[in-house]
Amino acid sequence: MKREYDLCGLICPLSKIKATELIDNLNVGESAEIILGDADSLKSVAQELKTRGIKPAFKQDGEDRFVLTITR
Numbered sequence: 001m002k003r004e005y006d007l008c009g010l011i012c013p014l015s016k017i018k019a020t021e022l023i024d025n026l027n028v029g030e031s032a033e034i035i036l037g038d039a040d041s042l043k044s045v046a047q048e049l050k051t052r053g054i055k056p057a058f059k060q061d062g063e064d065r066f067v068l069t070i071t072r
Contacts, residue, residue: 008037015041026072034068042066
């Protein structure tokens with residue numbers, strides 16, 4: 001089961017804080033799709049995931065919509 005979290009309305013660093021919370025609350029084997037609305041948020045969330053050893057699937061959906069799919 002994949003959950004979707006739309007964080008487009010948040011800007012960095014709030015988007016990173018919220019995304020980190022969501023990731024920490026995922027159970028092993030669970031997936032989440034995190035949608036971000038700006039490049040700064042994308043960079044900071046991607047960096048946080050890298051620090052945790054998580055490689056997200058990434059897709060850009062339009063000019064200002066970035067979708068990260070994470071599996072814990």
